[in-house]
Structure formats: C-alpha cells, structure tokens
Amino acid sequence: MEGGSSHNFIPPSAGFDKSRVLDVKPLRSLMPVFPGASQAPPFPCMPPFGQTPNGYSPFYPFQPQGSQTSPNLNSPSPMRTPTGPMPAPIRSYRAPAPSGALPHDFPEESNGERGSSMGGAEDDDGYFDAHLGSSSSRKKTTKASSSRKKKKKSGDGDSLTNNGSGVNFVSVMSPFQVEDGNRELVNYVLVNFDALRRRICQIEDAKESKNGIIKRADLKAGNILMTKKVRTNMRRRIGVVPGVEIGDVFYFRMEMCAVGLHAPSMAGIDYMTGKGDAEKDPVALSIVSSGGYDDDTEDSDVLIYSGQGGNNNNKDKQVADQKLERGNLALERSLNHGNEVRVIRGVRDEVNSTTKVYVYDGLYKVHESWTERGKSGCNIFKYKLVRVPGQPGAFAVWQTIRKWKDGFSSRAGLVLQDLTSGTEPIPVSLVNEVDNEKALGSFTYFPKLKYSKSFTLMPPSFGCNCHNACLPGDMNCSCIQKNGGSFPYTGNGILVSRKQLLHECGPTCPCSPNCKNRVSQTGVKLRLEVFKTKDRGWGLRSWDSIRAGSFICEYAGEVIDEVKLKQKGHAGEDDEYIFDTGRNYDSFKWNYEPGLLEEETSNDINEDYNIPYRLIISAKNVGNVSRFINHSCSPNVFWQPVLYEHNNQSSLHIAFFAIRHIPPMTELTYDYGNSSSSEADNDNGPHWKNKCLCGSSKCRGYFG
Known part of the structure; x- marks a missing residue:
C-alpha cells in the first residue's frame, strides 16, 4: 500500500465493524503501551496479530492472548557487529488489529522475486485488518506451510530451519545501537537484511517446483531481523534519521523499517502521537509517494500528496470520501506545527x-492542505509539501537522468557518446565537467579477458546436462553440484553469496545461452559513464541504481605471468591497471548469518577465496570499463572469482558485484589490496604503494 491504499482488500468478518469511522477524540485516547525494564522493545513495523505461525517467534507486546511473558532477546551472540551506545524502551501508540492476520503472507513490492498470490487488507495506519483469502484457502495455506516445516533436509541447504539443530543466533547490538544508529550501523543492518533475503530467495527458488506457495523473502527476512534485534534507529523521531543519507535507495519497504526511516511496512504515512497534554495531536514523521494515489510527483522540490483511505482492493479507485483521521490528521497537524x-x-x-526503487529525498514541510473531488467523484485530501532548501539532490538526480535517457536534454560535459564503439550492449559515455581534457590515454577497448597462447589453462571440467536452463533445486545439474548444491543466483540474476570459487555454465554445457547461471558472461547491463574526478583521474559511475549483489562488469585485460609482472614498463610500478589475485585484501563479511535461519555453518558460505591459480591481469593496453574503477578503503564493489569453460579450457575470470545498493551517479570503487609481504622491499610496505585519496573514515593511507 502506498499513501494509505489497500492491497487486495478482503472484507473483514461480520464481528468487526469497518464502517465505523474513528473521530479525533478516540484516536487521541488510544492507550500507549510501555514495556517493562525486563521486556524487549516492541516490534514497530509488522507485529503478527493473533496466533503466531510455526517458524515465527512472538515478540512483545504483540503476543497471543494469555501470554504473560516476552521472549528473551537479550542474550549474547557470537555475531560480529559494530560497537556503539544502547536504547531506552520504545513506546507503541498503535492499537492491535483483529487477530488472524499473518503479515508475512501478504504481498508488498516483490521487486523481481516471486511473492504470494494471496493478499490481505490493511488498516490505514499500516497494520493488517483481515485474514488472507477464504477459509478453504487458509486451510490449504496452513497445511502446505505445515508440511514444509515438517520436512527435514540435510546437506542440500534447502530447508529454512533444522528444527533447532542448527546454530542459534541472537544479535549483540546494544540497546543504544538499536535505538540510535549511525552510518556504519545502517549499512550493517541493510547488508544483513539483503544477505538473509537473498538466501531465503535461494531456498524458496529451489522449492518452487515442489509446491506452489512462495513466501515473500523480504517480509520473512524483516521478521527474523526485527525479532533478533538486528535493527537500528527504533526510537521514533521527527526529522533526520542518524546514518540514513539523502539519496539512499531501498528496494523493499522492510529495509526502511529496519533502519528507522519509515516504520509501517505498507502504509504511506508514518506518524506519532505524544503522551503529554500538549502533545496529543498526531504529527507526521515520513511519507512514501509511489503511485498508490494520484500524487503530483513531477516537481523535484514540491510534492502534491494525496491523503489515505476511501479506496477498496483496487488501490487506484476511490469508493468513498477520505476522513480526517490517522495519517491524514497527522499531516494536517504537521501543517499547523510546522x-x-x-x-x-x-x-x-x-x-x-517490474522493480520499484525507493529514494529518500530528504526533509519537507507541509505548506498547504485542501480537499478536492477525485476522478471517481469522492473527496480526497491533498497536501502540498515543499522541500527544505540546502539539501543535496536526490529525486532531482533521477529526473535529470531520465531526461538524458529520453533525449529531452543533453549531458553536460559530454565528450564521447560511447567509448566502447558498440562493443558493449549498452553505450558507455565519457564525461568531463572538471577541466578541458578531452581524451583518454591510448588503449584498445576489449570486453573480455585475453589469455596468451603460452598460458596453460586448466582442462575443461564436465559440463551440466541441462538442455533448457539450469533450474534451482535440480541436484542432477553438475554446475549446481560444483556450487555446493545451491544455485548461486536468485531468479533475477542477483548473486546470493560470495563464494570461494563460483562456477558458471560454459560453452560445453548444453543449456541455453540465457541460462541464469551465465550472469557474468552477458556483458554490461548498466548505463555506465567514465567521468573525470577532481583529484583521482578518471572514475566510473552508473546512471542506473545498482542493487546489492548485481553484476557490474568483468575485469578485462591481458593475462600476464609473474615474471612479466616484475618487468618495469609492462606490469611494474608504472602500470596503474594491474589486477592481482595474489595481493592482500582486507576481509569483510557479506554473506548471510546461518544462525538466523538455524542452519549449520558450512564451508559453502566461507568467503575466503580458493583460486586454482594466481591470476594477474593488466588493462594498460587492452581493457574495458573496469580499468576506470578507482580504489577505496570502504568500497561499494567487490570482486568474485568465476570459473567457466572457454575455448575448451577452464578459465578463471574476475567479476565485480555490488556490495550494497548504490544510488545513481555514485562513483564505483573496490579495494585494490596491497602487495604480499614477499614483494615488499622493506618494512615500510610494498615497493609500489600509492597514497590513498578515498577520503573514507577507514582509509589506510596507501594502497597497491
């Protein structure tokens, strides 16, 4: 639901009167819930009302009737997490919805992954108020869900839980970190959320052919993380959310919920009501505008936002006048309070x-409100919000890029429309808005890796026997077996986990060229541009938003041996375009925590690379867009070794993937690493070290 709209509305039971309109006085008199000192903070986004299904832990204060205790979520955990301060109890001002709603079974934005075909209705405050489907469909769902839970799988990685036999996980994030975050904590939560969501997608993809019910991976991941306290900024607040920056992008509403940007999992208006006599009026905290109502979103600094309510299961059609209550009332009071x-x-x-991206556009103020008759003849509340001046561009950047793509305006500083001369599927432009330099250093653009004839490759391994496409869950597929028994990508081509060595299908495999296990071989799919930086030469960025786990490009160039690596003038100190798998790279964690799914830790999630041979690539004379990716000690891109057959031999390749969601026009960077100790001249470090200008708070000072 966007802006308060409902998804797939199903009438509530006869015992619950939805026709009753709440006026202001009862809304103000809702009894707040204050957790005790020994109780866990409430679940602010998506509490499971009524009976909690198997696999989901009840959490305070939304426990089944008769429950007097809350689960202990405060025990220590071995999971690594940033250090920081801790939260006061979080207050909840919302009344529970009728029992029976299971929020994890309701559709939201699927964003490329499959979702349940069943839907439910939701109150205007963002909580569900109806059970899904008919009684027969509910029984089928319960039965199917129960049968899935009963299945025990070992070794194939396809079960969501191991019935308690796996590694238990409880977050060690302190209460202060849960209540108030920072940039590091926000990134930590988002990386954990998406890692877990990708793993759940992988599991559900493998089970799709066995049953027709697919749960929403984002909602399940959010449920688990919120229950396990892998979340931050849970303290309700007006204005800036610590650690969330203007321009940040989100692919799921649960991501915004987990970092405290927008609490309701579906409602378009988030608001808060104070408890003091002078603070009884609700005030709006945040709004999401994404097409649920007739919003005017063309102006980058002004938003005409439609109120919520008055519609049925068709979210675009109003069937009744909107009421001045809940979110609508909160926006009206925010107009008065400023x-x-x-x-x-x-x-x-x-x-x-098919994917929707949410862009945080910063702070606005409500300047005006009125009612007008909509296309359906019903009255709709309208609110004019004006962006607070002095903030960096966010939505405006998206609008500018759209005009470039549609040809309505030219790219400022454009030097070359396509520096690849048609070699890549999508043109890569060359842009300079810094100085008058109009040309790159001489090199030959080549999109692939070039092995010399003298280089001895590995003999080809046995290819798969899939004749159409490799399917998740098909354990007869040898390519899946090589990848530890799990398909390495989700259905829309997102890498699930960093692997010691990723095996893709190659020319010897009979599966089709569009097999989803050939992601890194299909060329650049993003609208990239090479641009002149202010202090680090040329860099690379994307016009498109890049989703975490997305393939960006391969490191192309000439493969050279270690002897030539030390030859000055070819691959020595003056070659700035060397990629070497033998360098020392800072370790970082990107994969999911097995304990969150009660899975045993396996070697399959080991993120230490296990490469069959050292690979050294020089892109000085021959290369592609990857040669323009600059170094950073806090990168947003990582490299993954990929092995597949090429010219009847097994060849190793280096593929780049996004560590986290990357907003458009953000420079792409990866960690260049440092030379191994055997190549250092003395105790001062590597003999070809360069001064680092990444500006990161974790900057090492040098690289290379």
Whole structure:
C-alpha cells in the first residue's frame, strides 16, 4: 500500500465493524503501551496479530492472548557487529488489529522475486485488518506451510530451519545501537537484511517446483531481523534519521523499517502521537509517494500528496470520501506545527521494469492542505509539501537522468557518446565537467579477458546436462553440484553469496545461452559513464541504481605471468591497471548469518577465496570499463572469482558485484589490496604503494 491504499482488500468478518469511522477524540485516547525494564522493545513495523505461525517467534507486546511473558532477546551472540551506545524502551501508540492476520503472507513490492498470490487488507495506519483469502484457502495455506516445516533436509541447504539443530543466533547490538544508529550501523543492518533475503530467495527458488506457495523473502527476512534485534534507529523521531543519507535507495519497504526511516511496512504515512497534554495531536514523521494515489510527483522540490483511505482492493479507485483521521490528521497537524517530514519517493527501476526503487529525498514541510473531488467523484485530501532548501539532490538526480535517457536534454560535459564503439550492449559515455581534457590515454577497448597462447589453462571440467536452463533445486545439474548444491543466483540474476570459487555454465554445457547461471558472461547491463574526478583521474559511475549483489562488469585485460609482472614498463610500478589475485585484501563479511535461519555453518558460505591459480591481469593496453574503477578503503564493489569453460579450457575470470545498493551517479570503487609481504622491499610496505585519496573514515593511507 502506498499513501494509505489497500492491497487486495478482503472484507473483514461480520464481528468487526469497518464502517465505523474513528473521530479525533478516540484516536487521541488510544492507550500507549510501555514495556517493562525486563521486556524487549516492541516490534514497530509488522507485529503478527493473533496466533503466531510455526517458524515465527512472538515478540512483545504483540503476543497471543494469555501470554504473560516476552521472549528473551537479550542474550549474547557470537555475531560480529559494530560497537556503539544502547536504547531506552520504545513506546507503541498503535492499537492491535483483529487477530488472524499473518503479515508475512501478504504481498508488498516483490521487486523481481516471486511473492504470494494471496493478499490481505490493511488498516490505514499500516497494520493488517483481515485474514488472507477464504477459509478453504487458509486451510490449504496452513497445511502446505505445515508440511514444509515438517520436512527435514540435510546437506542440500534447502530447508529454512533444522528444527533447532542448527546454530542459534541472537544479535549483540546494544540497546543504544538499536535505538540510535549511525552510518556504519545502517549499512550493517541493510547488508544483513539483503544477505538473509537473498538466501531465503535461494531456498524458496529451489522449492518452487515442489509446491506452489512462495513466501515473500523480504517480509520473512524483516521478521527474523526485527525479532533478533538486528535493527537500528527504533526510537521514533521527527526529522533526520542518524546514518540514513539523502539519496539512499531501498528496494523493499522492510529495509526502511529496519533502519528507522519509515516504520509501517505498507502504509504511506508514518506518524506519532505524544503522551503529554500538549502533545496529543498526531504529527507526521515520513511519507512514501509511489503511485498508490494520484500524487503530483513531477516537481523535484514540491510534492502534491494525496491523503489515505476511501479506496477498496483496487488501490487506484476511490469508493468513498477520505476522513480526517490517522495519517491524514497527522499531516494536517504537521501543517499547523510546522515540523519536518521525511519524504521517500518511489520510482521505476530502469534496469528491471517490474522493480520499484525507493529514494529518500530528504526533509519537507507541509505548506498547504485542501480537499478536492477525485476522478471517481469522492473527496480526497491533498497536501502540498515543499522541500527544505540546502539539501543535496536526490529525486532531482533521477529526473535529470531520465531526461538524458529520453533525449529531452543533453549531458553536460559530454565528450564521447560511447567509448566502447558498440562493443558493449549498452553505450558507455565519457564525461568531463572538471577541466578541458578531452581524451583518454591510448588503449584498445576489449570486453573480455585475453589469455596468451603460452598460458596453460586448466582442462575443461564436465559440463551440466541441462538442455533448457539450469533450474534451482535440480541436484542432477553438475554446475549446481560444483556450487555446493545451491544455485548461486536468485531468479533475477542477483548473486546470493560470495563464494570461494563460483562456477558458471560454459560453452560445453548444453543449456541455453540465457541460462541464469551465465550472469557474468552477458556483458554490461548498466548505463555506465567514465567521468573525470577532481583529484583521482578518471572514475566510473552508473546512471542506473545498482542493487546489492548485481553484476557490474568483468575485469578485462591481458593475462600476464609473474615474471612479466616484475618487468618495469609492462606490469611494474608504472602500470596503474594491474589486477592481482595474489595481493592482500582486507576481509569483510557479506554473506548471510546461518544462525538466523538455524542452519549449520558450512564451508559453502566461507568467503575466503580458493583460486586454482594466481591470476594477474593488466588493462594498460587492452581493457574495458573496469580499468576506470578507482580504489577505496570502504568500497561499494567487490570482486568474485568465476570459473567457466572457454575455448575448451577452464578459465578463471574476475567479476565485480555490488556490495550494497548504490544510488545513481555514485562513483564505483573496490579495494585494490596491497602487495604480499614477499614483494615488499622493506618494512615500510610494498615497493609500489600509492597514497590513498578515498577520503573514507577507514582509509589506510596507501594502497597497491
């Protein structure tokens, strides 16, 4: 639901009167819930009302009737996490919805992964108020869910739980970190959320052919993380959310919920009501505008936002006048109080048209409100929000890029429309807005890796026997067996986990060229541009938003041996375009925590590379866009070794993937690493070290 709209509305039971309109007085008199000192903070986004299904832990204060205790979520855990301060109890001002709703079974934005075909309705405050489907469909769902839970799988990685036999996980994030975050904590939560979501997608993809019920991976991941306290900024606040930056992008509403940007998992208006006599009026905290109502979103600094309510299961059709209650009332009171409201704008993903991207556009103020008659003849509340001046561009950047793509305006500083001369599927432009330099150093653009004839490759391994496409869960597929028994990508081509060595299908495999296990071989799919930086030469960035786990490009160039590596003038100190798997790279964690799914830790999630031979690539004379990716000690891109057959031999390749969601026009960077100790001249470090200018708070000072 966007802006308060409902998804797939199903009438509530006869015992619950939905026709009753709440006026202001009862809304103000809702009894707040204050957790005790020994109780865990409440679940602010998506509490499971009524009976909690198997596999989901009840959490305070939304426990089944008769429960007097809350689960202990405060025991220590071995999971690594950033250090920081801890939260006061979080207050909840929302009344529980009728029992029976299971929020994890309701559709939201699927964003490329499959979702349940069943839907449910939701109150205007963002909580569900109806059970899904008919009684027969509910029974089928319960039965199917129960049968899945009963299945025990070992070794194939396809079970969501091991019935308690796996590694238990409880977050060690302190209460202060849960209540108030920072940039590091926000990134930590988001990386953990998406890692877990990708793993759940992988598991569900493997089970799809066995049953027709697919649960929403994002909602399940959010449920698990919120229960396990892998979350931050849970303290309700007006204005800036610590650690969330203007321009940040989100692919799921649960991501915004987990970092405290927008609490309701579906409602378009988030608001808060104070407890004091002078603070009884609700005030708006944030809004999401993404097409649920007739919003005017063309102006980058002004948003005409439609109120919530008055519609049925068709979210675009009003069937009744909207009421001045809940979120609508909160926006009206924010107009009177003049408080700042966070605005998140939903936009269509240019890479995947079925995907929606949420862009945090910063702080706005409500300047005006009125009612007008909509197309259906019903009265709709309208609110004019104006962006607070002096903030960096966010939604405006998206609008500018759209104009470039549509040809309505030219790219400022454009030097060359396509520096690849048609070699890549999508043109890569060359842009300089810094100085008058109009040309790159001489090199030959080549999109692949070039092995010399003298280089001895590994003999080809036995290819798969899949004749159409490799399917998740098909354990007869030898390519899946090589990848530890799990398909390495989700259904829309997102890498699930960093692997010691990723095996893709190659020319010897009879599966089709569009097999989803050939992601890194299909060329550049993003609208990239090479641009002149202010102090680090040329760099690379994307016009498109890049989703975490997305393939960006391969490191192309000439493969050279270690002897030539030391030859000055070819691959020595003056070659700035060397990639060497033998360098020392800082370790970082990107994969999911097995304990969150009660899985045993396996070697399959080991993130230490296990490469069959050292690979050294020089892109000085021959290369592709990867040669322009600069170094950073806090990168947003990582490299993954990929092995597949090429010219009847097994060849190793280096593929780059996004560590986290990357907003458009953000420079792409990876960690160059440092030379191994055997190549250091003395105790001062590597003999070809360079001064680092990444500006990161974790900057090592040098690289190379």
